[in-house]
Amino acid sequence: MMEILQSCLTLRSLGSLFALFIISVVVRGIYNVTLHPLAGFPGPRFRAAFALPGLWSTCKGNYVRDVWYAHKTYGDVVRIAPDAISFSSGSAWKDIYGLQGGKHQLAKDYKRFPDRPEAIILFGSNDEDHERIRRIISHGFTSSAVKQQEALVDGHIKKLMEQLGKHAGKKIDINHWFNVFTFDVISHLTFGESFNSLPTGQLHAFTADFLEKMKIFPIIYVSREYSIVNLLLKLMMAIPSVKKQQDEFFEATKARVEKRINQALPNQHDLMKYIMENNDEKGMNRQEIEGTTTVLLNAGGQETATCLSSTLFYLMRNSETLAQAQQDTKIDDFPYIGAAIKEALRIHPPVSGNIQRRTGQGGRMIDGWYIPPNTSVGVNQFAASHSASNFALPETFAPERWLPAASSNGFEADIKAAYQPFSIGPRNCIGKALALMIASRTLAELLQQFDVALQDDSKGWDERQTFNVGWDRPPLYVVLTPKA
Structure with missing residues (x-):
């Protein structure tokens, strides 16, 4: 009898704890919507009240x-989480990612970074370290360096x-095939030898290992919000077999870096x-080189x-745009192909989400709005690129908007400042010129050698993609016909 009574008391205690938890969640949600410093910002009420809707959307890839x-x-200004505001205007880019007063930039939102230091070097380093690391690696991304790298890239294009x-x-x-090709090119440029x-x-x-590991990032975001998930994730990562896989991934990078340095x-x-030639006593240590090359390889x-x-x-x-691009292969520098690449980066930016920053203790004025302290802020690239406030015919693929005659094609009112696929400011993508060079030369050669035809089962290719850290792209089926 006593055991039954104790069991009932235990169940009642657990029930009471669960009820208190539910009450606390509801009370917190009501506070977030009514009294929170961000309560006055427009946005979905459920997202403003709770973090879970946004995290669930992230886990689903939506x-x-x-x-x-x-x-x-x-x-243009939307509250997308209890502590986060999203922007889609052109002016917000400079306010969030640019230097303020010529000196300071908003801090990274470290709530959304993994724990391992190898995974956040360069992207997640503080301003001082980032400036030091970027100073060293920037020598490999100058216009003259990219020009020197064309021959190496052309060799892989030929293959x-x-x-x-x-x-x-x-x-x-x-x-x-593009995945195989780009990782061959970038591995060669990063480690001195191709995959x-x-x-x-x-x-x-x-x-393959990297692409598989990327799938865990949504869980990392959830773990930053809920301590119990964070604990479970840490326990999972401590499992010997899982830890071994993690360590092997980073050890593989270390071995390649070591081999290249000794050559x-x-x-x-x-x-x-360029890193070795410019790495002085104030430069990068070995761990920073290993972490940075991993980032450059995988992102690039x-x-x-x-x-x-x-x-x-x-x-x-679109047969007309394809025909113009094919004609462009006969012109130096491929202006129309370059415009097509810019337009594709607008409609389908590789980094489409919000690159989060945190406002400081004094808050920040962004796009005419005062944003309270310790608020997560970012421009949603996809929303900015698809906004009718920023671009005429935002859903239309129109390379013409980037050509000199854009003013005569109805695109003169486009707010080009809203287009930032490589971000802006001190932490913008350092590999922009290299990426554009690889893309333009590859597409020009492909269109020069082959006629290309999209297959029916890939006509909705862009709409079937989900987004994690990058786009999870399904097969893109084509048929290539050699030109006579």
């Missing part, structure tokens, strides 16, 4: 489009065309060459592949 829909409903030629007349997944995956047509194990390749203009490989796939997709959907 975050980018859900925030865009919120902007369509509520305007890609050879492999595509072997599959001419057959339905192939060009998105897969050399093009001959087999298979992703290198390092690349003398004076005529090879890879990024490590995935985002350049996204750029190539999306540009080709939008060109293929």
